[in-house]
Amino acid sequence: MKSNKVTFADIAAYTGFSKTTISRYFNDPDSLTLENQQKIADALVALDYKENKVGRILASGKTEFVGIIIPNLYLHYYSEMLNQILATYEKYGYKFLVFAGNARADVERKYIEELLAYNIEGLITLSGTIPSKELAAYNVPVVGIEREDKYISSVNTDNYMGGVQAASLLKKSDCDILIHVNSDIPDDVPAAGRIKGFVDVCEENALPYELILTHLGDTFEENRERISALVDQFEEKYPGKKKGVFMPNDTHANVFLNILFQRYGKLPETYQIIGFDNSPISREAVIPLSTVGQQISVIANEAMDILSSQMAERKKRRPEPLKEPVHKIIPPILIRRETTA
Amino acid sequence: MKSNKVTFADIAAYTGFSKTTISRYFNDPDSLTLENQQKIADALVALDYKENKVGRILASGKTEFVGIIIPNLYLHYYSEMLNQILATYEKYGYKFLVFAGNARADVERKYIEELLAYNIEGLITLSGTIPSKELAAYNVPVVGIEREDKYISSVNTDNYMGGVQAASLLKKSDCDILIHVNSDIPDDVPAAGRIKGFVDVCEENALPYELILTHLGDTFEENRERISALVDQFEEKYPGKKKGVFMPNDTHANVFLNILFQRYGKLPETYQIIGFDNSPISREAVIPLSTVGQQISVIANEAMDILSSQMAERKKRRPEPLKEPVHKIIPPILIRRETTA
DNA sequence: TTGTAAGCGTTATCAA
DNA sequence: TTGATAACGCTTACAA
Numbered sequence: 001m002k003s004n005k006v007t008f009a010d011i012a013a014y015t016g017f018s019k020t021t022i023s024r025y026f027n028d029p030d031s032l033t034l035e036n037q038q039k040i041a042d043a044l045v046a047l048d049y050k051e052n053k054v055g056r057i058l059a060s061g062k063t064e065f066v067g068i069i070i071p072n073l074y075l076h077y078y079s080e081m082l083n084q085i086l087a088t089y090e091k092y093g094y095k096f097l098v099f100a101g102n103a104r105a106d107v108e109r110k111y112i113e114e115l116l117a118y119n120i121e122g123l124i125t126l127s128g129t130i131p132s133k134e135l136a137a138y139n140v141p142v143v144g145i146e147r148e149d150k151y152i153s154s155v156n157t158d159n160y161m162g163g164v165q166a167a168s169l170l171k172k173s174d175c176d177i178l179i180h181v182n183s184d185i186p187d188d189v190p191a192a193g194r195i196k197g198f199v200d201v202c203e204e205n206a207l208p209y210e211l212i213l214t215h216l217g218d219t220f221e222e223n224r225e226r227i228s229a230l231v232d233q234f235e236e237k238y239p240g241k242k243k244g245v246f247m248p249n250d251t252h253a254n255v256f257l258n259i260l261f262q263r264y265g266k267l268p269e270t271y272q273i274i275g276f277d278n279s280p281i282s283r284e285a286v287i288p289l290s291t292v293g294q295q296i297s298v299i300a301n302e303a304m305d306i307l308s309s310q311m312a313e314r315k316k317r318r319p320e321p322l323k324e325p326v327h328k329i330i331p332p333i334l335i336r337r338e339t340t341a
Numbered sequence: 342m343k344s345n346k347v348t349f350a351d352i353a354a355y356t357g358f359s360k361t362t363i364s365r366y367f368n369d370p371d372s373l374t375l376e377n378q379q380k381i382a383d384a385l386v387a388l389d390y391k392e393n394k395v396g397r398i399l400a401s402g403k404t405e406f407v408g409i410i411i412p413n414l415y416l417h418y419y420s421e422m423l424n425q426i427l428a429t430y431e432k433y434g435y436k437f438l439v440f441a442g443n444a445r446a447d448v449e450r451k452y453i454e455e456l457l458a459y460n461i462e463g464l465i466t467l468s469g470t471i472p473s474k475e476l477a478a479y480n481v482p483v484v485g486i487e488r489e490d491k492y493i494s495s496v497n498t499d500n501y502m503g504g505v506q507a508a509s510l511l512k513k514s515d516c517d518i519l520i521h522v523n524s525d526i527p528d529d530v531p532a533a534g535r536i537k538g539f540v541d542v543c544e545e546n547a548l549p550y551e552l553i554l555t556h557l558g559d560t561f562e563e564n565r566e567r568i569s570a571l572v573d574q575f576e577e578k579y580p581g582k583k584k585g586v587f588m589p590n591d592t593h594a595n596v597f598l599n600i601l602f603q604r605y606g607k608l609p610e611t612y613q614i615i616g617f618d619n620s621p622i623s624r625e626a627v628i629p630l631s632t633v634g635q636q637i638s639v640i641a642n643e644a645m646d647i648l649s650s651q652m653a654e655r656k657k658r659r660p661e662p663l664k665e666p667v668h669k670i671i672p673p674i675l676i677r678r679e680t681t682a
Numbered sequence: 683t684t685g686t687a688a689g690c691g692t693t694a695t696c697a698a
Numbered sequence: 699t700t701g702a703t704a705a706c707g708c709t710t711a712c713a714a
Contacts, residue, residue, distance in 0.1 A: 007690090007691055007692085008691065008692070009691080017700080017701085018700070018701045018702075019691090019692080019693095019701090019702095020693085020694090020700070020701055020702080020703095021699085021700060021701075022692095023691095023692065023693060023694095024699090024700085026692095027693080031699065031700085032699070032700085033699070036699085036700090050454075050457060050458065051458045051692095052458060052460065052690095052691060052692075053458045053459050053460075053691095053692090054395065054398050054399050054404070054459065054460055054690085054691070054692080055399060055690070055691025055692030055693085055706090056691075056692050056693070057395050057692085057706090058395050058396060058399045058690085058691075058692065058693090058705095058706045058707070058708090059691075059692040059693035059694075059705075059706055060692075060693055060694085060706085061693095061706075063395070072424060073414070073420040073421065073423055073424035073427075074420075074421065074424060074621075076417075076420075079414040079415075079417075079420035079423075079424075080414065080415065082414055082420075083413060083414035083415060083420075083441055086414075086439060086440065086441045087441065089440065095438055095455065095459070096438065096439055097436055097437065097438060098427060098437055098439045099427065099430065100424055100427045100428065113391075114436065116391060117391065117392045117393060117394045118394050118395065118436070119393065119394075119395055220621075220624055220625070251625070254625055255625070258625070258626075258627050261602070261627050262627065262628075265606035265607060266606060280415075280561075281622065281625060283561055284561070284592070284595055284596070284599070284622060285599075286599050286602055286603065286627045287603075348706090348707055348708085349707065349708065350707080358684075358685085359684070359685045359686075360685090360686095360707090360708080360709095361684075361685060361686080361687095361709085361710085362683090362684060362685075363708095364708065364709060364710090365683090365684085367708095368709080372683065372684085373683070373684085374683070377683085377684090393706095393707060393708080394707095394708090395706085395707070395708085396690090396706070396707025396708035396709085397707075397708050397709070398690090398708085399689095399690045399691070399692085399706085399707075399708070399709090400689075400690055400707075400708040400709040400710080401690085401708075401709055401710090402690075402709095683714105684713100684714080685712100685713080685714070686711105686712085686713075686714090687710100687711095687712090687713100688709105688710090688711085688712100689708100689709085689710085689711100690706105690707105690708090690709085690710105691706105692705105692706090693704105693705085693706085694703100694704085694705075694706100695702100695703085695704080695705095696701100696702090696703090696704100697700100697701085697702085697703100698699105698700080698701075698702095
């Protein structure tokens with residue numbers, strides 16, 4: 001019940017100093033004599049002072065809030081990214097206001113308005129719902145992750161290299177036909193690079209390949225059904241041939257693997273599988289899945305690094321507006337496990 | 342660059358009203374004439390006003406912030422719970438300040454201090470690091486989820502019933518021996534109920550059973566190793582018998598299943614497996630896993646329901662302090678898939 | 683129905 | 699090295 005309502009005024013009264021001096025104790029202690037510092041320190045303990053940052057925000061305009069908009073936390077990629085972003089608190093001290101948007105532009109706009117109303121200093125978004133041009137107009141530092149990023153700063157995995165790595169690995173294991181399954185990704189989304197990387201390696205090496213750009217469904221059941229149909233298709237089209245399949249992510253790669261396992265009790269010699277992300281499912285699969293790993297922790301840290309420097313710039317007397325968005329590319333790491341030779 | 346610094350004062354000047362009237366327009370519009378409402382509405386558009394909630398917080402003391410402390414986002418159970426909690430924004434309007442603690446008490450205390458400094462109105466914690474007695478002393482409404490909860494309100498799955506459901510299902514499928522693997526959980530943690538429920542069913546029905554209370558390791562590799570050793574142990578101790586195994590969670594149940602699959606190319610007839618949580622891995626396993634499902638969305642909503650009523654109580658003129666913590670129990674849902682008959 | 687004035691808890695500016 | 703005083707943007711009595 002004795003809600004701690006001790007303020008600078010109380011401390012000032014208690015110590016005989018002014019509120020200003022108390023404020024200085026917190027923000028520039030060296031400007032006080034050691035003796036007086038001690039007096040105030042003692043008073044803080046005696047009165048059981050708890051800081052109130054709201055007053056500081058109002059007076060200084062600095063909230064130390066960063067907004068995060070994330071499509072969902074269902075996919076491990078997103079939850080782990082959030083995990084890593086939250087972990088940067090130790091390094092940068094920014095607090096995170098988190099919204100999980102569900103890809104509806106009007107909803108996300110509402111979230112952003114709300115975040116802005118709390119004077120967030122920066123925004124990190126993993127959602128591609130709102131065009132970067134619109135985000136840039138909000139006039140707050142923004143960093144996008146794995147989304148269209150023409151007008152905002154961003155951090156992305158080197159998707160092209162990921163596609164190259166996957167195709168190269170499949171090439172090495174002497175597949176007769178390389179297959180890449182993915183959805184039909186717009187060119188301005190970073191993930192599109194995977195397809196290009198895969199195709200380029202195939203073309204350069206004159207490897208037979210097939211690109212299957214199709215939507216695998218929104219539920220697990222749909223995934224299962226459509227991937228099962230794909231297996232039928234492969235069996236029919238390439239009987240007896242060694243098929244190297246690069247799936248769009250580990251979740252789908254796992255479904256693919258399970259279907260083969262259920263049919264054959266093992267991974268047939270005629271299949272090689274590689275996923276994308278290095279999410280937990282890739283290690284927890286019946287047979288550990290080979291995958292192109294994203295360096296989530298590195299991405300999260302780079303994002304905060306870019307954001308914090310832009311936020312710092314704004315605090316200067318004469319902030320120099322960013323002329324060009326910064327785009328950082330993080331290399332993926334090929335992880336060879338048991339579904340490739 | 343034209344950072345919107347339009348305030349109530351500007352609107353007041355523009356419209357000829359006082360700041361108070363502008364404030365009323367937002368908080369109690371009906372107290373203005375329709376005509377004047379319209380005037381102000383027009384001014385808002387003309388001036389491109391953006392609300393600033395910091396001033397409101399300072400003046401009213403109401404932040405509409407709820408703090409969340411979550412052990413990690415790596416385990417699906419936690420990330421999905423966070424997901425569902427964040428989703429309550431639509432219903433309650435509270436914004437969430439999220440910290441991912443890593444089970445270090447001093448770190449978590451720092452997080453709580455920080456949250457308190459921002460005047461959070463309530464706290465939801467999924468972490469059991471700090472004793473409920475200490476949390477209760479912070480003098481802010483707290484709801485715990487699946488953690489020790491003697492001195493704080495809480496929402497938990499009916500773990501006892503979960504244990505009962507698991508044992509009953511294994512009983513129905515005529516197992517010769519029922520086995521429950523779990524860690525040695527302190528009695529005051531809700532999850533301990535699972536063990537009791539399991540044992541009670543076995544005792545009441547005079548079913549042979551074995552309780553294996555052991556730590557399965559902190560990494561996936563350790564899990565794999567120790568669970569593999571368990572399988573050896575089962576084979577040796579109960580050769581040819583039909584073993585019904587209740588694992589502590591889906592992740593471990595999946596590891597168990599994979600080991601059997603790798604050894605036998607299928608789930609042998611002598612095994613029945615049931616997990617706990619109904620996390621995605623249970624459906625994505627080689628063979629869909631039977632599991633005791635936690636109703637995460639229900640839990641999240643109940644938690645916010647309890648919290649919001651306690652927060653609302655505090656806003657009353659003469660708030661009546663909660664005499665007794667509220668404890669809500671959510672029944673689990675048994676999900677029968679292919680690892681049980 | 684509307685206005686005045688006094689806060690809310692800090693920081694910033696200027697002066698001493 | 700310290701203090702007085704005025705912000706910061708809004709809410710809330712109390713008046714009118």
